Amino acid sequence: MRTRRWSRSAxxxxxxxxxxxxxxxxxxxxxFAIFAFLLAEGAPALREVPLRDLLGSRWYPIxxxxxxxxxxxxxxxxxxxxxxxxxxxxxxxxxFIAEVAPRGLRETLKPLVEILAGLPSxxxxxxxxxxxxxxxxxxxxxxxxxxxxxxxxxxxxxxIPTIVSVAEDSLDAVPRTYREAALALGATRWQIIWxxxxxxxxxxxxxxxxxxxxxxxxxxxxxxxxxxxxAVLPTTLGSLFRPVRxxxxxxxxxxxxxxxxxxxxxxxxxxxxxxxxISWLVNLAAASVVFRIRTRAERVLS
Amino acid sequence: xxxxxxxxxxxxxxxxxxxxxxxxxxxxxxLTVVPIIFIVGLVLLRGLTAISGEFLLTFPTDGMxxxxxxxxxxxTFWLTIGTAVAAVPVGIAAAIYxxxxxxxxxxxxxxxVAIINLAGVPSVVYGLFGLGxxxxxxxxxxSILAGSLTLAIMTLPVVISTTxxxxxxxxxxxxxxxxxxxxxxxxxxxRIVLPQALSGIMTGVVLGLERAVGETAPxxxxxxxxxxxxxxxxxxxxxxxxxxxxxxxSTQVPGMPIGIQYGTAAVLLMFVLAMNLIATxxxxxxxxxxxx
Amino acid sequence: xxxxxAKRQTSLLALGLLLGFCACAPxxxxxxPVPAVTIVNKGSDTMVNLxxxxxxxxxxxxxxxxxxxxxxxxxxxxxxxVNRTVDLANASRAIKPEERAEAxxxxxxxxxxxxxxxxxxxxxxxxxxxxxxxxQQISDIYSGKINRWSEVGGLDKPIVRLSRETxxxxxxxxxxxxxxLGNPDDRTLFAADTLLLPSSEGITTELGxxxxxxxxxxxGYVTDAVRVLAIARSSQGPYTRPSAExxxxxxxxxxxxxxxxxxxxxxxxxxxxxxxxLSPEGQAIVADLGFVPVGG
Numbered sequence: 001m002r003t004r005r006w007s008r009s010a011x012x013x014x015x016x017x018x019x020x021x022x023x024x025x026x027x028x029x030x031x032f033a034i035f036a037f038l039l040a041e042g043a044p045a046l047r048e049v050p051l052r053d054l055l056g057s058r059w060y061p062i063x064x065x066x067x068x069x070x071x072x073x074x075x076x077x078x079x080x081x082x083x084x085x086x087x088x089x090x091x092x093x094x095x096f097i098a099e100v101a102p103r104g105l106r107e108t109l110k111p112l113v114e115i116l117a118g119l120p121s122x123x124x125x126x127x128x129x130x131x132x133x134x135x136x137x138x139x140x141x142x143x144x145x146x147x148x149x150x151x152x153x154x155x156x157x158x159x160i161p162t163i164v165s166v167a168e169d170s171l172d173a174v175p176r177t178y179r180e181a182a183l184a185l186g187a188t189r190w191q192i193i194w195x196x197x198x199x200x201x202x203x204x205x206x207x208x209x210x211x212x213x214x215x216x217x218x219x220x221x222x223x224x225x226x227x228x229x230x231a232v233l234p235t236t237l238g239s240l241f242r243p244v245r246x247x248x249x250x251x252x253x254x255x256x257x258x259x260x261x262x263x264x265x266x267x268x269x270x271x272x273x274x275x276x277x278i279s280w281l282v283n284l285a286a287a288s289v290v291f292r293i294r295t296r297a298e299r300v301l302s
Numbered sequence: 303x304x305x306x307x308x309x310x311x312x313x314x315x316x317x318x319x320x321x322x323x324x325x326x327x328x329x330x331x332x333l334t335v336v337p338i339i340f341i342v343g344l345v346l347l348r349g350l351t352a353i354s355g356e357f358l359l360t361f362p363t364d365g366m367x368x369x370x371x372x373x374x375x376x377x378t379f380w381l382t383i384g385t386a387v388a389a390v391p392v393g394i395a396a397a398i399y400x401x402x403x404x405x406x407x408x409x410x411x412x413x414x415v416a417i418i419n420l421a422g423v424p425s426v427v428y429g430l431f432g433l434g435x436x437x438x439x440x441x442x443x444x445s446i447l448a449g450s451l452t453l454a455i456m457t458l459p460v461v462i463s464t465t466x467x468x469x470x471x472x473x474x475x476x477x478x479x480x481x482x483x484x485x486x487x488x489x490x491x492x493r494i495v496l497p498q499a500l501s502g503i504m505t506g507v508v509l510g511l512e513r514a515v516g517e518t519a520p521x522x523x524x525x526x527x528x529x530x531x532x533x534x535x536x537x538x539x540x541x542x543x544x545x546x547x548x549x550x551x552s553t554q555v556p557g558m559p560i561g562i563q564y565g566t567a568a569v570l571l572m573f574v575l576a577m578n579l580i581a582t583x584x585x586x587x588x589x590x591x592x593x594x
Numbered sequence: 595x596x597x598x599x600a601k602r603q604t605s606l607l608a609l610g611l612l613l614g615f616c617a618c619a620p621x622x623x624x625x626x627p628v629p630a631v632t633i634v635n636k637g638s639d640t641m642v643n644l645x646x647x648x649x650x651x652x653x654x655x656x657x658x659x660x661x662x663x664x665x666x667x668x669x670x671x672x673x674x675x676v677n678r679t680v681d682l683a684n685a686s687r688a689i690k691p692e693e694r695a696e697a698x699x700x701x702x703x704x705x706x707x708x709x710x711x712x713x714x715x716x717x718x719x720x721x722x723x724x725x726x727x728x729x730q731q732i733s734d735i736y737s738g739k740i741n742r743w744s745e746v747g748g749l750d751k752p753i754v755r756l757s758r759e760t761x762x763x764x765x766x767x768x769x770x771x772x773x774x775l776g777n778p779d780d781r782t783l784f785a786a787d788t789l790l791l792p793s794s795e796g797i798t799t800e801l802g803x804x805x806x807x808x809x810x811x812x813x814g815y816v817t818d819a820v821r822v823l824a825i826a827r828s829s830q831g832p833y834t835r836p837s838a839e840x841x842x843x844x845x846x847x848x849x850x851x852x853x854x855x856x857x858x859x860x861x862x863x864x865x866x867x868x869x870x871x872l873s874p875e876g877q878a879i880v881a882d883l884g885f886v887p888v889g890g
Contacts (some may be wrong), residue, residue, distance in 0.1 A: 009486075016488050017403065023392050024399025027462065028416040030455055034423065034431045041434060060783055062760045062769075070786070092330030100324050101331075109335060111582055116338045118509075118574045120516025122545045123567055126552040127341060129796075130563075134803040143806050144754045146789060160334055190320035211422070218424025220519040221549060225796075228789040229759070243789050248426045248519070253759045253792050255430065255523055260438065260677060262696070272430045276423060283422040287415050363650065365643045365883075443679050444664075528664040529646050531653040540634075540662055554639060554665060554793040556815045 038276055042269030049267060059231040059245070061254065061264045068271065070233045074148070074244035075275075077234045078223060081152025082159055082216045087209050089156070090163030094208070097164070098171035099193050110168075117161035124154050125225030133226055140241065146228035148244040154226060155216045163212035170204020171197055203289045210286040214279050217248075224249035247271050342571065349568020352561035358569070366529065366555055371566055376533050377446070377541035378515060378573065381525065384450025384537065385457055385514045390507055392454075393461030397503075400462070401469035402491050421459035426519040428456045433523040447537040449525020453514040460513065464506025468499040501588030505581045512577040516570065518545040528554075544570040631863050632660040637671020637684030639793055640712065640764050640812040641852055645684050647879045648871055655870075659863055665793075667761035669693075675857055676702055681864055683855040686712065686763030686812070702857045709871050711886035713813040713836035713849040714764060717797075717820040719805045724748040726824040726833040729847060733773050735808060738785030743806070755788040756797045756809035764794075767850050768810055810848075813837075814884035841886045852885070 046054075049066045056067030097109050132153065133145030174197050182192045198205065228243025231250075251268050360370035404410040432452030442448040472495050480490040496503075518526075526546035534541045548566045551558050635645055642665035649661035671683035676697045689697075689704055697704045716732060718724060724747055727735075734740040736755055744750040758765040774780035791797050797809040801820045809820075813836050816822055824833035827847045840846035860868050870876050877887035 013486050013488050020395045020399045020403060023395030024404060024413060026392055026396055027420055027458065028413055030458070031416040031419050033435070034427070034455075037431055037434050038427070041430075058783075058786065060760070062766065063781075063783060065783075089330050089334050092327050093334045096324075096327040096331040100327055109331065111578070112335050112338050114509075114582075115342065115575065115578055116334075118512045118516065118578050119338075119341065120518070120545050120548075120570055120574065122518045122549045123345070123516070123570060124341075126548055126563065126567055127345075129552060129799060130560075133800075137804060143752045144789065144800065144804055146791075146800065157334075157337060164334070188316050188320045190323045191316070193323075214422040218422070218426070220424065220426040221545075224792060225549075225553065229791065230787050230789045232787045243787065245790070248424055251426050251430065252519055252522060253790070254761055255433070260673070262692075269430060272427050276427055279422040279424060279427075280419055283419050284415070287418045290418075365646050365650070437679070438677065526664070527662050528642055529649065530660075530662050531649060532660050539632075540664070550665075552795075553791075553799075554795050555643060556795055556798060557817055558795070 035276060038269055038273045042266060042271075042273040045263065045266035045270040048263045054267075054270075057233045059250070061267065064263075066263070066267050068267075068274070070231045071245050071247050071250050071271070072274065073234050074227075074231070075217065075246040075248070077239060077244055078148050078151045078155060078227060078246055079213060079216045081148060081240055082155035083209075083213050085152060085156030086159040086163055086212055086216070090160045090208070090212060091167055091205060093160070094164045094167035094171060094205075095193060095198070098168050099189070099197060113161050113164050116157065117165070119158075121158060121219055121222040122225075124158065125222035128154050128222060128226040142241055144228060144243065146226055146243055148227055148234065148240045148242065151223045151227040151244070151246070152240070154222045155219055158219055158222065159212035159216045162215045163208045166208035166211055167201070167205045170201040170208065173204065174200045203292065207286045207289050210282050210289075214282040214286070217279055217282070218275065220248040220252050224252055229253065247275050251275075342575070345564060345567045345571050348561075348564035349566075349571070352565030353568060357565055361531065362529065366551060367558055367562070371544070371547060371562075371569065373530055373533055373542040374544045374547035374566070375569065377525075378544040378570075380446050380534060380537075380541060381449055381453060381521065381543055382511055382515055384446055385453040386507070386511055388451055388454035389457040389461055389510065389514075393458050393507075393510070394465050394503060396458070397462045397465035397469060398491055398496075401466045402487075402495065417459050417462055420455075421463070423456075424519075425456060425517055426522075428452055428520045429523050431455070432520060437524055442538060444523075444525060444527070444540045445538045446525055446534055446541050449521040449541070449543075450537070452520045452524045453517060456517065456520055457510040457514050460510035461506055464509065465499070465503045468502025468506065469495060471502060472498045501584050504584050505588075508577050508581040508584070512574055512581070515573050515577065516545050518543075518549055521546060544573065631658065632662060633682065633864060633867060634662045634680045635682045635684065635854075636664040636666060636674050636680045638668040638686040638763050638852070639665040639758070640668075640686040640762070640814070641684040641710075644710065644814065644852075644880065644883050644885060647883060648876060651875070651879060652867060652870055659867070661867075667759065668763035668766075669761040672697075672704070672855060675704060675855055676700055678702065678857065681856065682867075685853045685855060686850065687766050688851075688853065689855060697857075703859075704855045704857065705859055707854045707856065707860070707868055707872075708851045708888055709854050709868075710852040710877075710880045710888055711841055711849060712852050713841045713846055713886065714768065714810050715813050715816050715836050716808065716810050716823045716825060716848075717801055717816060718808050718823060719801055719803075720819065720821050721805055722748060722821065724823065726826065728826050728829050729772060729775055730828075732825070733775055733782070736768075736773050736784055736788065737782045738787075751806050754804060754807040755785060756800055756807050757784060757788045757790055758794065758797070758810075759790045759792055764810070764812060765790075768848075771848060771850075772810075812885070816884065838881065838886045849886070851888075 053066050054068050057069050058065040058067045059070050097106055101109060128150060133150055136142060136150055137145035178196050178200060179192055182196045223246050227246060229245045229249055230243035231245040234244055251271055255268055357370045359372055361372055363369035432448055436442045436448035436451050437444060476494050477490055480494045521543055525541055526543050527540040528550055530542055548570055551566060552563050645663045649663050653661055668685035668687055671685055672689055672693050674680040675683040694704055727746060731746050735753055741753055743753055773782050794811045794815040797811050798815060798817055798820060801807050801809050822835055824835045825847055826833040834840045834845045836846045841849040856864060880887045
């Protein structure tokens with residue numbers, strides 16, 4: 001009697017442990033499934049479209065032009081523009097919140113940045129269309145308000161919260177003793193930020209920047225609504241103030257158009273693969289930095 | 303005398319540098335924060351004039367140029383519930399595995415890298431995946447179910463990583479005591495660790511769902527309908543949703559009154575702000591109650 | 595008719611078990627009676643508001659029939675018909691031979707129904723002094739041969755070309771009938787810097803403030819915020835503006851039929867709906883929304 005009850009609870013324990021283990025593995029399964037699925041649907045494009053065409057400079061799928069270069073460069077241009085805005089602002093904000101702001105101010109600033117993180121991209125896109133684009137058109141004398149720059153502005157603000165929160169965490173993690181030691185040596189708080197805290201939190205800040213860029217790369221709706229979606233080959237920096245077309249917007253705008261299994265359908269999945277790989281590289285780089293810190297910290301501690 | 307004088311000068315110069323530097327940092331912070339206040343304030347101000355009981359509780363009429371946005375609100379509600387039902391158990395279990403069970407090996411490192419990657423997958427790629435797996439392959443069609451599952455996989459990384467952090471914050475002495483009193487591994491986790499980490503877990507879940515509420519790209523091909531005259535009756539029905547509705551009425555309907563656009567934007571924003579508030583409240587209350 | 599087949603139930607169950615959770619179903623609320631039948635309707639963005647108006651009116655007349663309407667583009671609708679996820683696909687262009695073949699290879703016989711007609715208006719900013727263009731001039735503007743308004747009698751400003759996305763029937767029609775002037779051997783393309791906007795409304799919004807822009811839209815989308823150009827087949831004229839009259843007497847050169855496609859011969863509720871659409875009641879809605887009724 002008693003043994004049986006024990007065995008039942010032991011069995012339950014075993015079942016629960018296994019369930020938890022399976023859930024733990026699920027993340028790997030999903031990543032694998034996503035990639036396998038993209039590969040299954042996107043790889044045929046490599047067979048159907050000659051590589052020379054994929055590397056062409058014209059994207060016009062309904063007439064058989066499958067050049068990915070303009071939309072790849074379009075994505076990079078918008079993301080780069082966003083990074084130029086988000087990285088300095090994000091890091092400066094993180095430093096201000098972590099090192100300069102008095103406690104009360106800090107407690108107001110952090111929730112504000114979190115609100116920004118939660119703002120739906122479609123909401124920012126809506127404001128981009130109705131307010132930002134006409135303003136930019138009027139003030140900068142552009143030929144249209146729907147440009148790479150408009151997209152970069154929105155993307156920048158979408159990436160900022162990621163950068164701020166990750167960077168702020170890593171600044172917070174710098175041991176207080178470092179700062180106290182530097183103060184004792186007669187350094188000002190400003191010098192400490194530049195010569196002690198930031199260098200100590202270097203890798204965390206780097207991770208913040210990469211995750212922010214990754215967030216920007218994957219943004220769809222806001223970008224689709226404000227960049228004008230013209231698949232021009234952006235060649236000069238002046239292209240920043242002209243319309244571009246990004247990879248995410250291309251997928252979102254065209255995906256439904258094609259019956260399963262057409263060349264166009266496969267090519268859109270191929271774009272998905274390219275996006276997945278780019279974000280994967282960015283994340284892998286970030287992850288390797290994280291693990292490097294960990295192992296270094298572990299070495300120091302042991 | 304001169305030496306001290308020079309030192310004072312130097313310290314004054316350093317002090318000024320610091321003043322300017324801090325000023326610049328504050329300016330950057332303002333640049334970041336002011337637009338947020340501006341956006342939230344503007345949307346709420348312009349939207350609240352359009353919001354009424356009728357706006358929240360009736361169907362759109364006249365090609366969505368009049369009437370309310372009830373089906374979009376209800377749809378977003380169901381999608382969020384569906385996402386929670388799917389993502390929360392799996393996410394929490396995965397986090398328990400990583401924090402409480404997993405040995406520190408190459409394999410768990412692989413899992414971590416996978417989670418980081420999952421977090422970085424562009425939302426539109428989730429949409430592609432959901433379209434392929436749930437809509438076409440498993441034949442759920444364009445439905446709340448397909449959309450919820452797609453959003454759930456997108457939400458998993460957030461739930462997993464925040465939950466894991468919350469679990470790891472529970473001091474290990476708690477576990478040692480429980481085990482030494484004869485508790486099994488699972489009993490320890492369930493009765494000691496989880497309750498202690500509950501608020502941290504809740505915060506993570508709410509923040510994860512908050513993103514799911516506002517996402518459009520993943521439901522674009524998996525769940526969203528332009529217009530439905532009745533509310534969805536089963537998880538296999540397509541649904542309207544607030545973010546998609548905002549996209550539609552700000553880009554696809556001619557002669558759309560700006561009030562309805564801002565009203566919809568404001569309702570979506572309030573959804574998000576409410577979740578944010580919940581997360582903040584849970585966090586601050588748990589900090590006050592913490593026992594270690 | 596997408597039904598909740600046993601197959602779907604099993605796969606749902608399997609997935610539920612696979613992920614280790616139960617997908618709890620929201621139960622229908624008592625205030626929300628379950629309609630006897632749902633007609634799923636998807637496709638052309640040009641037609642989406644028309645389809646929506648039809649759906650609203652029909653549902654009011656026959657509450658037992660539920661209609662789900664989505665846009666996304668003509669190609670989207672036809673693809674969904676082929677994938678058997680919709681009952682009726684809206685298309686602002688005729689189905690392409692390859693789409694028809696794709697449908698047949700999957701055992702879907704796509705049947706065409708002309709439900710309305712549409713004129714495509716070429717529109718500019720309200721303050722643009724240009725009043726009229728020939729088809730050839732519009733073709734040269736969109737293909738990138740003409741890049742400044744001064745070349746067609748306007749101000750010395752750059753021309754910003756606005757177009758619908760490539761998945762829109764309007765886009766395809768405009769490419770074939772205007773850019774290529776109806777010549778099937780012509781390989782002219784839109785200039786690469788043409789802005790492709792995700793919707794008709796995007797074009798109207800941009801034209802609301804941008805004095806450099808030129809765009810095109812179904813007549814139903816044209817609002818007072820923009821100005822419609824008069825168009826001629828040749829420089830001899832006559833220059834006409836789009837209206838129900840000029841479309842039906844064929845003096846306005848850019849008009850087309852709007853279609854609905856059913857998978858196989860329409861029957862039952864779907865047939866009843868199509869018949870209602872073609873009835874005077876359904877066609878009155880067509881006229882209300884600025885489209886051109888058929889058979890009128």
